[in-house]
Amino acid sequence: MSEIADVLEAIESLSAKGERMALATIVAVRGSTYRRPGARLLVPEDGAPIGNISGGCLEGDVADMARIVMDEGRARLAGWDLTADDDAVWGLGLGCNGAIEVFIEPADRAAEVANALRTALEDEHPICVVVVLESDAPDVAPGSRVVVRFDGEVQGSLGSPAADIEAVAAARELLAAERSEIRLFTGGVKAFVEVLEPPLRLLICGAGHDAIPLVRTAAVLGWNAIVADDRPAFLTDERYPGAHAFVALDDPDDVAEAAPIDGRTFVVVMTHNFLKDKAYLRSLLGSPAPYIAMLGPAARTQRLLMELSDEGVVVTDEQRARIHGPAGLDLGSEGPEEIAGAIVAEIVAVKRGRGGGFLRERPGPIHDRPRPGTEARVAG
Numbered sequence: 382m383s384e385i386a387d388v389l390e391a392i393e394s395l396s397a398k399g400e401r402m403a404l405a406t407i408v409a410v411r412g413s414t415y416r417r418p419g420a421r422l423l424v425p426e427d428g429a430p431i432g433n434i435s436g437g438c439l440e441g442d443v444a445d446m447a448r449i450v451m452d453e454g455r456a457r458l459a460g461w462d463l464t465a466d467d468d469a470v471w472g473l474g475l476g477c478n479g480a481i482e483v484f485i486e487p488a489d490r491a492a493e494v495a496n497a498l499r500t501a502l503e504d505e506h507p508i509c510v511v512v513v514l515e516s517d518a519p520d521v522a523p524g525s526r527v528v529v530r531f532d533g534e535v536q537g538s539l540g541s542p543a544a545d546i547e548a549v550a551a552a553r554e555l556l557a558a559e560r561s562e563i564r565l566f567t568g569g570v571k572a573f574v575e576v577l578e579p580p581l582r583l584l585i586c587g588a589g590h591d592a593i594p595l596v597r598t599a600a601v602l603g604w605n606a607i608v609a610d611d612r613p614a615f616l617t618d619e620r621y622p623g624a625h626a627f628v629a630l631d632d633p634d635d636v637a638e639a640a641p642i643d644g645r646t647f648v649v650v651m652t653h654n655f656l657k658d659k660a661y662l663r664s665l666l667g668s669p670a671p672y673i674a675m676l677g678p679a680a681r682t683q684r685l686l687m688e689l690s691d692e693g694v695v696v697t698d699e700q701r702a703r704i705h706g707p708a709g710l711d712l713g714s715e716g717p718e719e720i721a722g723a724i725v726a727e728i729v730a731v732k733r734g735r736g737g738g739f740l741r742e743r744p745g746p747i748h749d750r751p752r753p754g755t756e757a758r759v760a761g
Contacts, residue, residue: 384432384433384603385421385498385603386502386603387431387432388404388421388422388423388431388432389495389498389499389502391423391425391431392423392491392492392494392495393492393495393499395423395488396491396492396495400425400426400427400488401425401426401451401487401488402424402425402426402451402487402488402491403423403424403447403448403450403451403485403486403487403488403491404421404422404423404424404447404485404486404490404491404494405421405422405423405424405434405443405446405447405483405484405485405486406419406420406421406483406484406485406486406573406575407419407420407421407434407481407482407483408458408482408483408484408514408563408573408575409481409482409573410479410480410481410482411481412479412480414435414479414480414481415435415438416433416434416481418561418562418573418575419561419575419577420432420433420434422434422440422443422447423491424443424444424447424448424451426448426451430443430444430447434481434483435481439461439481442461443459443483443485446459446483446485450485450486450487451487451488453487454487455487455523455524456484456485456486456487456490456523456524457484457485458482458483458484458485458514458515458523459482459483459485460480460481460483461480461481461483462480484512484514486524490524493526497510497526497528497577498577500528500530501577501578501579502580504530504531504579505579505580505582505605505641506530506531506532506579507531507556507559507576507578507579508528508529508530508556508576508577509528509529509552509553509555509556509574509575509576509577510526510527510529510552510574510575510577511527511528511539511548511549511551511552511572511573511574511575512524512525512526512572512573512575513525513526513539513544513570513571513572514563514571514572514573515569515571516568516569516570516571517568517569517570518541518544518568518569518570520541521539521540521541521544521568521570522540525537525538525539525540526539527539527545527548527549527552529549529552529553529556531556533553539570539572541568541570543566543567543568544566544568544570547566547567548566548572548574551564551566551574552574555574555576556576559576559578560576561573561574561575578645579605579645580603580604580605581602581604581605581645581647581728581732582604582605582607582625582641582643582646582647583595583599583604583605583606583607583646583648583649584607584609584628584636584640584641584642584646584647584648584670585606585607585648585649585651586609586610586633586636586648586649586652586661586665587609587610587650587651587652587653587661588608588609588610588612588615588616588620588621589615589651589652590717591651591717591720591721592621592651593620593621593717594717594718594720594721595651595717595720595721595724595725596608596621596624597622597623597721598721598722598725599623599725600623600624600625601623602725604625605625605626606621606624606625607624607626607627607628607640607641608621608624608626608627609627609628609629609630609636609639609640610628610629610630610652611629611630611631611632611633611657616628616629628640632660633652633657633660633661633664634660634661634663634664635664636661636664636665637664637665637667637668638664642665642668642669642670643669643670644669644670644671645671646668646669646670646671647670647671647731647732648668648670648672648673648674649674649676649708649724650662650673650674650675650676651674651676651708653677655681655685658675658676658677658685659685659688659689662675662685662686662689662704663689663694666694666696666700667700670703671703671731672703672705672728672731672732673703673704673705674704674705674706674709674724674728675704675705675707676706676707676708676720677706677707678707679706679707681706682704682706682707685706686701686704705727705731708720708723708724708727709724709726709727710723710726710727710730710737711723
C-alpha cells in the first residue's frame with residue numbers, strides 16, 4: 382500500500398470512530414526539501430502520525446501544531462525555515478536546506494480531503510482541489526474548498542462567486558498541465574490549487590515468472606498493475622497477490638481493445654515469445670500509451686519492428702519514440718527483481734520527463750522549480 386493510501390485509510394477509520402485528528406499538507410517549498418507540495422501527515426489525537434512530510438526533521442513540530450488545530454477547531458497555515466546553517470540555532474542537524482509551508486486542518490476538513498482522494502483513486506481520473514489557505518475577504522474562510530473533476534463537474538464553494546470563478550479557471554488550467562501550485566485570487570485569497578492524480582496504471586503483457594516481482598514492486602508504489610495474458614490459468618491472485626486486475630485474452634492482438642489503456646497507462650511486454658510479443662506490439666502501437674517497454678536486447682526489438690513493417694504495419698516516428706527496448710534503465714540489473722527495479726525506475730523517469738542519470742551529475746536542482754511568478758511566500 383502506498384503512503385497516500387495509508388493516510389486515506391487512517392482518515393476514514395478515525396472519522397468513522399468520531400476520533401479527533403488533524404491533517405497537515407505541504408503547500409509550498411523553497412530551496413532543498415525532502416518532500417514536495419502535496420505530501421501529507423495525518424496526526425491522530427492518540428497514536429503515532431501517519432505519513433511523511435520531511436523525512437523526520439519536522440514531524441514532531443508539525444504534530445504539536447496539529448494538536449493546537451484540534452483544540453481550536455480551525456485550520457492554520459504554518460511555516461518552517463530550515464535554511465539556517467548554524468546548528469546552534471536549531472540544535473538538530475536537520476540535514477535540509479529549505480523552507481516549507483504547511484496547511485493543517487482539523488478532522489472535518491481532513492474527511493473532505495479523504496473524499497476527494499478516494500474519488501481520484503476509484504475513478505482513476507485526476508481531480509483538482511482548490512483550498513483556501515489565507516483570506517482577506519470576509520466571506521471566504523480558510524479551509525473552504527472547490528473540487529473540479531476531470532469531466533468539468535464542480536463541487537463546493539469558496540464562499541464568494543468571484544473567488545469560485547477564479548478557482549475553477551485555475552483548477553482547469555492546472556488539471557491540463559498536471560501541476561499543483563499556490564494561486565492568489567481577488568480579495569486577498571491565497572489558495573493551494575492541487576491536482577490529485579490517481580495511481581499510475583501499469584499494464585504487463587505476459588504472465589511469466591519474471592512478471593511477479595514487477596507486479597509486487599508496482600503494488601508497493603501504489604500503482605495499479607494489470608496483468609494480461611492468453612493463458613487464463615496464470616492470471617490468479619495467488620500468483621500475483623498485488624495485482625489490481627487481470628485481462629484474459631483470446632489473442633495478444635486484442636490487448637489494445639480488451640485492456641484499459643489511456644494516456645497514463647505504461648505498458649511492459651514480457652512474454653519471451655517472439656510471435657506473441659509481435660502481436661502485442663502490433664496492437665499497442667495505435668494505443669495512447671506513452672510508454673511501451675519490450676524485454677530483450679535492442680536487436681530483438683528492431684527485428685520485431687522490421688517484421689511488422691514487412692507485414693504492412695506503418696510505424697511512425699512518434700510511435701517508435703514510445704517504444705523502450707531494452708526495457709529499463711542501464712543499472713546492470715541481473716535477475717527478475719533487479720530488472721523489475723530498472724523498469725520501474727525508467728517509468729518514473731519517463732513520467733517525470735527525466736533522463737534517469739546520476740543525480741550528482743545533474744547541473745540544476747534535484748526537483749523542478751515552480752514557474753516564475755507562482756512561488757508562494759514561505760513563512761520563516
